[in-house]
Amino acid sequence: MKIEMKGIHKAFGSNKVLEGVDFDLKQGEIHALMGENGAGKSTLMNILTSIHKKDAGTITVDGEEKEFLNAKDAEDNGITFIHQELNIWPNLTILENLFLDKEIKNKFGFIDRKAMEKIAREKCNEVGIDLPLKRVAGSCSVGQQQMTEIIRALMTDAKVLIMDEPTAALTERETEKLFEVMKKLRESNTAIVYISHRMEEVFAMCDRITVMRDGISVSTRPISETNYDTVVKEMVGRELGSYYPDRTTVPEGTFLEVRGLTHKPFFEDVSFELKKGEILGVAGLMGAGRTEIMRSIFGIDKKDSGKIFMEDRELHIDKPGDAIKDGLGIITEDRKDEGVILDFSIHDNISLPSIDSFAPKTFIRAKEEKDFTMMMAERLRVKMASINNPVSSLSGGNQQKVVIAKWVGVGPKVMIMDEPTRGIDVGAKREIYELMNELTERGVSIxxxxxDLPEVLGMSDRIMVIHEGRVSGIINKKDATQELVMRYATGGK
Ligand SMILES: Nc1ncnc2c1ncn2[C@@H]1O[C@H](COP(=O)(O)OP(=O)(O)OP(=O)(O)O)[C@@H](O)[C@H]1O
Ligand SMILES: [Mg+2]
Structure with a gap:
C-alpha cells in the first residue's frame, strides 16, 4: 500500500495546526515522523485515519483519492493506528482488551475464550512477549498495557501501521522485541509510520524521515542522507548548542536521607543520601522498582519499614499531603493519573498547587499568578492557543510540560522527577535541564x-543504580560511564 498526503490543512477553532503538510509512505518502509511537541504529528495521523476531518488537501491510497469514513473503516482498509495515549480498558482482562469488538464466537454463538486465548498466545509467542492474558489490565504495568496495544494492532494484519511513541513505556527488552517485529513486518511489506522523540531509535530503525515544524513539513529524506544535528535544527529551527548544560552547583551536606526503605515485593532495604542542591540520578532497568521507591517516599504507596530524614528530622509520610507539607514534590511517570486535571485550563493546572503562595486572591495576586503561569508556559515552550484552554487540548508532550511547570510554582525543597522528559522534544528538554540547574542553584535537591542513560549521565551529580529492588551501586559523576551503569543495572558488580 502506498499513501500520499498533499497540502493537508487543519485548524481547531482559530488554532491553525496543519498548514500544508506533505507526507508520503512507500510500501514496506519504516518512515519516521519527527517534530517538536505540538508540531502536529498525531494530528496528521488522526487525519489519515479519519479521526479528524481535514480542512483541505488530498489523500491518495495506491494512486486513488481516498477518505475513510472513520477509524474503523481505515482499519478495515489495512491502516492500524497505535495511539500515543493508551487505549486500554483497565477493568477488562488483557485478553478481553485484545479482542474488544472482535470476539471470536463458537458455533452456538457464545464467546470462545479458548480460541481467543490460543490466537493471543500464538501472537505473543511470535513476538516473544509474555503477557498475563487473564489479568485485569489495570493491574498490569504501563509497559504491559502498551504491549497489549501493540499485539492488538499486530493481530489486524495491517498493511500500514502507525506507531505514535510506542516505546515510551516499554522496557529495554520489550523495545528490542518491538524492533525485531518491526523488521519482520518490513520484510513482509508492511509500511510503518514511526513517531518518536528518541533520535537513536529513529536512526537505528527507520528508512526515511519527515520532519515537521509549526504545521508544515520541513523535509523528507532517506535516513542515510541526514544526521542528528540536521534533524534537530530542522525540528527546532535553530542550533541547540551542547545538549546538556554544565552543572554549576556544588552540592553539599546531607539534606535528605532514606534508610532501609522496604516495600515487598517491590524493593528492599533502600538507603541513600541526597545532598542540598544535588541531582541524584536513579538508573535501572524498567521494572527494577525505581518508580515504586519514589511512590513510597512520597506516600502514594505504603512502606513496610524504613525511615526518611530531612536535615536530621525524621519525616512521617503516610500520604502525599504529608510529603507536600514537608517540602517534597513529585512529577510522576503517568501524567494522566496524577499529573494534571485534563478538563482544567493550562493556567489553573499550573497555578493550582501553588494557590497558597498566591492567596489571598486580590487583584494584584491574580495578576501575579497570571504572569507566573504565562512565564512558565513560555519558558517551557508549551504550544497552546490560549492559556485558558483545557490541558486536554494540548499535545502529549505539552501536557508533560504543564506538570513540570506546576511543580516549579510550588517551590519544593526536594523534587522527585520520574522520567521528566519522556515524550518531550529536544528543544524543550534542554529548557527543562536548564530549569533543573536553576532549581539546584536555589538549593533545591532533585x-x-x-x-534515558545519556540524560542520567549528562545531568546527575551522582547516580544510584537499582537492580531488582535493591541499590546495586552509587556512582560519582567522574566515574560514571554508560557501561558501568549498565553493569550495575543488570546485577553485575
Ligand atoms: N482535539 C483537539 N482540540 C484542540 N486542539 C488540538 C486537538 N488536538 C490537537 N490540538 C492542537 O494541535 C496541535 C498539534 O497537536 P499534536 O497532538 O498533533 O502534536 P504532536 O506533534 O503529536 O506533539 P507531541 O510530540 O507532543 O505528541 C497542538 O497545538 C494541540 O494543542
Ligand atoms: Mg503526539
Missing part, C-alpha cells in the same frame, strides 16, 4: 529517575 531525584531524577530516568531510563
Amino acid at each position: 531525584i531524577m529517575v530516568s531510563s
Whole structure:
C-alpha cells in the first residue's frame, strides 16, 4: 500500500495546526515522523485515519483519492493506528482488551475464550512477549498495557501501521522485541509510520524521515542522507548548542536521607543520601522498582519499614499531603493519573498547587499568578492557543510540560522527577535541564529517575543504580560511564 498526503490543512477553532503538510509512505518502509511537541504529528495521523476531518488537501491510497469514513473503516482498509495515549480498558482482562469488538464466537454463538486465548498466545509467542492474558489490565504495568496495544494492532494484519511513541513505556527488552517485529513486518511489506522523540531509535530503525515544524513539513529524506544535528535544527529551527548544560552547583551536606526503605515485593532495604542542591540520578532497568521507591517516599504507596530524614528530622509520610507539607514534590511517570486535571485550563493546572503562595486572591495576586503561569508556559515552550484552554487540548508532550511547570510554582525543597522528559522534544528538554540547574542553584535537591542513560549521565551529580529492588551501586559523576551503569543495572558488580 502506498499513501500520499498533499497540502493537508487543519485548524481547531482559530488554532491553525496543519498548514500544508506533505507526507508520503512507500510500501514496506519504516518512515519516521519527527517534530517538536505540538508540531502536529498525531494530528496528521488522526487525519489519515479519519479521526479528524481535514480542512483541505488530498489523500491518495495506491494512486486513488481516498477518505475513510472513520477509524474503523481505515482499519478495515489495512491502516492500524497505535495511539500515543493508551487505549486500554483497565477493568477488562488483557485478553478481553485484545479482542474488544472482535470476539471470536463458537458455533452456538457464545464467546470462545479458548480460541481467543490460543490466537493471543500464538501472537505473543511470535513476538516473544509474555503477557498475563487473564489479568485485569489495570493491574498490569504501563509497559504491559502498551504491549497489549501493540499485539492488538499486530493481530489486524495491517498493511500500514502507525506507531505514535510506542516505546515510551516499554522496557529495554520489550523495545528490542518491538524492533525485531518491526523488521519482520518490513520484510513482509508492511509500511510503518514511526513517531518518536528518541533520535537513536529513529536512526537505528527507520528508512526515511519527515520532519515537521509549526504545521508544515520541513523535509523528507532517506535516513542515510541526514544526521542528528540536521534533524534537530530542522525540528527546532535553530542550533541547540551542547545538549546538556554544565552543572554549576556544588552540592553539599546531607539534606535528605532514606534508610532501609522496604516495600515487598517491590524493593528492599533502600538507603541513600541526597545532598542540598544535588541531582541524584536513579538508573535501572524498567521494572527494577525505581518508580515504586519514589511512590513510597512520597506516600502514594505504603512502606513496610524504613525511615526518611530531612536535615536530621525524621519525616512521617503516610500520604502525599504529608510529603507536600514537608517540602517534597513529585512529577510522576503517568501524567494522566496524577499529573494534571485534563478538563482544567493550562493556567489553573499550573497555578493550582501553588494557590497558597498566591492567596489571598486580590487583584494584584491574580495578576501575579497570571504572569507566573504565562512565564512558565513560555519558558517551557508549551504550544497552546490560549492559556485558558483545557490541558486536554494540548499535545502529549505539552501536557508533560504543564506538570513540570506546576511543580516549579510550588517551590519544593526536594523534587522527585520520574522520567521528566519522556515524550518531550529536544528543544524543550534542554529548557527543562536548564530549569533543573536553576532549581539546584536555589538549593533545591532533585531525584531524577530516568531510563534515558545519556540524560542520567549528562545531568546527575551522582547516580544510584537499582537492580531488582535493591541499590546495586552509587556512582560519582567522574566515574560514571554508560557501561558501568549498565553493569550495575543488570546485577553485575
Ligand atoms: N482535539 C483537539 N482540540 C484542540 N486542539 C488540538 C486537538 N488536538 C490537537 N490540538 C492542537 O494541535 C496541535 C498539534 O497537536 P499534536 O497532538 O498533533 O502534536 P504532536 O506533534 O503529536 O506533539 P507531541 O510530540 O507532543 O505528541 C497542538 O497545538 C494541540 O494543542
Ligand atoms: Mg503526539
